[in-house]
Amino acid sequence: MLTRNVLRNRTEDLTEEERSVLESAVERTQTFAAGQTVVHQQRAVDTSTVLVQGLMTRHVHTDDGRRHLVAVQVPGDFVDLHAYVLKQLDHDLGALTDVRVALVPHAALDAIQARHPQLAKRLWFLTLLDAAMHRQWVMRLASLSALQRVAHFLCEMNAKLLAIGESDGERFALPMTQTDIGEVCGLTNVHVSRVLRQLREMGLCSWRAAQVVVHDPVRLAATGLFTPDYLYLNRATALRVAGHTGEAHGR
Template sequence: MLTENVFRNRAAVISNAERSLLEGAISHVQTYPAGSLVVRQGVPVDISTLLVKGLMTRHVDAPDGRRHPVALHVPGDFVDLHAYALKKLDHDVAALTDITVAVFRHALLEEIQATEPGLARRLWFLTLLDAAMHRQWIYRLASLNALQRVSHFLCETHARLLAIGASEGHAFPLPMTQADIGEVCSLTNVHVNRVLRELRESGLCNVRGANVQILDLKGLVERARFDPHYLYLNPQTAARAVGHTGNIL
């Protein structure tokens, strides 16, 4: 099911009936090649998209032409649910890789809000989760040094992929270039290369091509000052995200 990963391993659960309703609200499924603008800043929209496959970004373009990402989205994310309420966005939404999205027309989301208050609250949870991750994004760029920023980003991505079953716990796919990681962490390519080498030589993780191999998750979490509380994962997934594998009550 296309919406299977939306609430998987989250603190907010969704029933089979609610999942079926959400599936039924999908208008169509669409693909975009890497680099495509899916939603353009300031343009009125009457749809929202759920990411099924690939990676997407939300970003703001500076006057000098530089792109400033403000969010990275993984499969299962309801990327621009904000557009349902705002009707146009103050940033661009783009495909970082080749992507597949499920498209929801706002008219059907309006029906869900009117007739299914429980499901509407769960969709609201997703927009609040986006806000929580954005606050952590600001903290990462404002308060952490280069090594900590990259480590924190890798820990966060690992935790989010754990939540949708896309990480094995010690390795996960990351189809991003060093330039992409640099934009996300506000670092130059040279700086990112130096940090990744230090992480590898320290025995914490190895980023090679489009894959990340975690060599010492607890050490990486400590280096990153990472706490997954803001991702609102269930206790079991949150524990795995920081390297705790014992029983969780």
């Protein structure tokens, strides 16, 4: 099922009927190779994209040619749903790995908007999750040190992948280069390398062959000042994340 991971383990799940409506809104699927740009900024679009498999980036370019990521998308993310409403993107969509996506024509979304207000509200929710993550990224860049930023990002990816069953809470695949991490955290690849070494030497986590192993989830979260509230996970999943971040008894 292509939309299996959409809203999976968030505060409120889709009903079976809603999920089947969404599933039938998919027109077709498509694959892209790692490194390809899937949608270009400013291109008028009439279709939105659900990420089915692989990782994607949303990134902007500065005038001097540098790139910066504003989001890393995982399977189940409706990566450019906001383009349905905004009519154009203010950033690029890229494939971080080989990816498989499901394409949903905006006409089908119009029908949902007109006939399934509750589902439409769930889609709205999806785009607001994005916004909540953006806010956390703003906080991360504005108030955290390099070490904290990287720790925070790793915790975030761990939690998001946990929600879709692609992390067990202590080990997950993260096929990004250190330059990519730098573009997430506003750091150079050189400094990312130093920070990762420091995290390793602190016994918090290690990173080899695109595999992250979190040795001390609690201290890693504490280092990155990470709390998963902004991901709006359901209770059970939040507790699983919290169990790995030392907040099992809080809230």
